[in-house]
Amino acid sequence: MTKNPFIKLVALALASVVGLNFMGAISRAAAFVYEGLVGTEKERGGRFALGSNALTKDLEILFENFIVGFDAACVISQEASFFYPDQQAMQRAGDTVYRPQDYHMSVVAGLDISAATPTDLIQRQVPATYKSPQNILYTLDAREMRDPSHKEQAGKAAGLRLSAQIDSDIYSAVALQGANVIKKVGALTWDDGALAEAVLLSKGMPLGVARKMFFSPFDYKDVAKDLGNRAYLGQTNLDAYERSRVPDIASFRTFRTDNLINLPAVGTVTGTTVSGAQSFTPSAMTGDVPTDNRRMTLVVAGANIANIKNGDAFTIGSAATAVNSVHNITKDDTGQLQTFRVISGAGTANLVITPAIIATGPYKNVTIAAGAGAAITFLNTATKPVSPFWVEGAVELMAGKLAFPDGQGAQIMTATSKNKIPLIMSYAFDHLKGVTTCRFTSLYATTVLQPELAGIVLANQT
Numbered sequence: 001m002t003k004n005p006f007i008k009l010v011a012l013a014l015a016s017v018v019g020l021n022f023m024g025a026i027s028r029a030a031a032f033v034y035e036g037l038v039g040t041e042k043e044r045g046g047r048f049a050l051g052s053n054a055l056t057k058d059l060e061i062l063f064e065n066f067i068v069g070f071d072a073a074c075v076i077s078q079e080a081s082f083f084y085p086d087q088q089a090m091q092r093a094g095d096t097v098y099r100p101q102d103y104h105m106s107v108v109a110g111l112d113i114s115a116a117t118p119t120d121l122i123q124r125q126v127p128a129t130y131k132s133p134q135n136i137l138y139t140l141d142a143r144e145m146r147d148p149s150h151k152e153q154a155g156k157a158a159g160l161r162l163s164a165q166i167d168s169d170i171y172s173a174v175a176l177q178g179a180n181v182i183k184k185v186g187a188l189t190w191d192d193g194a195l196a197e198a199v200l201l202s203k204g205m206p207l208g209v210a211r212k213m214f215f216s217p218f219d220y221k222d223v224a225k226d227l228g229n230r231a232y233l234g235q236t237n238l239d240a241y242e243r244s245r246v247p248d249i250a251s252f253r254t255f256r257t258d259n260l261i262n263l264p265a266v267g268t269v270t271g272t273t274v275s276g277a278q279s280f281t282p283s284a285m286t287g288d289v290p291t292d293n294r295r296m297t298l299v300v301a302g303a304n305i306a307n308i309k310n311g312d313a314f315t316i317g318s319a320a321t322a323v324n325s326v327h328n329i330t331k332d333d334t335g336q337l338q339t340f341r342v343i344s345g346a347g348t349a350n351l352v353i354t355p356a357i358i359a360t361g362p363y364k365n366v367t368i369a370a371g372a373g374a375a376i377t378f379l380n381t382a383t384k385p386v387s388p389f390w391v392e393g394a395v396e397l398m399a400g401k402l403a404f405p406d407g408q409g410a411q412i413m414t415a416t417s418k419n420k421i422p423l424i425m426s427y428a429f430d431h432l433k434g435v436t437t438c439r440f441t442s443l444y445a446t447t448v449l450q451p452e453l454a455g456i457v458l459a460n461q462t
Contacts, residue, residue, distance in 0.1 A: 069159025
């Protein structure tokens with residue numbers, strides 16, 4: 001070791017400088033790590049972010065776009081009545097809940113009515129059951145997730161597809177179960193919408209409640225053409241002529257939709273008749289289950305019954321055997337044939353139909369029972385799109401929410417759409433594959449609670 005004091009002092013000074021620089025480097029490194037991990041957003045800028053935090057932020061953006069896409073398309077579902085039952089009770093009840101219908105009463109004449117028969121109070125209930133959960137499932141790999149547009153567009157597409165499914169399910173339910181069928185030979189016109197209102201009013205449609213009519217794209221075009229061609233060129237006609245815009249019809253709020261559901265033409269069903277006199281008696285219970293008084297089984301006969309399809313629309317009888325509708329409160333004959341729909345039993349002699357044929361009592365909805373041998377006349381003679389309509393309360397969207405646990409692998413996000421449907425997004429990143437799997441889920445039921453307050457306009461028939 002050197003004995004020179006000067007050299008020793010220089011060595012000590014150099015060691016101090018090196019030590020200070022080393023400690024400074026450590027301090028700067030520590031500050032860099034601190035700011036990168038827990039610093040403010042400004043401090044983190046230009047530093048680094050944990051992969052999981054970046055993924056969460058990206059997928060939050062994706063979920064926001066999912067909600068925006070969902071809300072943008074839910075036109076029909078926003079016009080149905082809404083119900084959200086207790087989810088624990090639904091699980092215990094097998095995902096079925098019974099929705100109440102209103103009571104009807106009979107009038108008793110006279111001053112002394114002590115010997116009169118009181119009206120039986122029948123608690124009528126309609127089952128509503130969740131359908132299988134509806135899902136959107138897709139993946140994004142680590143390369144695709146570098147481009148924010150992939151996540152944004154995927155979220156929007158998922159929302160639009162799920163909302164379109166809900167709207168389509170409601171549209172389809174009314175298209176196949178609505179009991180009032182307005183058949184039109186030729187294109188749909190403004191008058192056909194007014195006729196639909198007249199049919200509902202003649203049956204005792206509740207006053208002061210909203211009525212809604214949804215036009216398929218082609219029916220909407222025909223109504224606009226009908227209005228645009230009229231001689232009086234007021235603002236309504238001008239809008240119809242220039243913009244294909246249709247105003248409210250009668251008391252119906254009108255909506256143009258992009259839904260298109262064709263009701264198939266009936267097959268060869270000539271000679272189909274009622275097999276024996278038949279009617280239905282409402283009741284509260286059938287065994288241990290509430291009776292679904294909306295429907296009954298109608299037994300039919302004929303060589304061509306194998307060609308009958310679910311969704312077919314028909315009337316029963318003519319002249320003395322005509323089964324006409326009545327005003328549901330006063331029980332007056334409307335003078336119009338009651339229209340019926342085949343719900344199930346296609347191709348067999350036992351057709352489940354709606355509405356049930358109730359010829360007596362406070363819930364009477366037709367003038368007479370279906371007579372033995374009465375002819376059945378089918379209305380859907382050409383495959384064409386339907387335009388549904390209903391009275392507020394007749395059609396219901398029932399929402400539910402699955403229990404997706406958080407903190408057990410996949411990450412969970414939840415929200416509620418504009419039409420009140422709970423929405424769930426779950427996502428998980430597989431670091432070995434470099435892929436994120438995304439699932440969007442909704443749970444709901446669409447129910448036609450009162451078929452006699454819903455129906456379809458069926459145009460361009462033969």
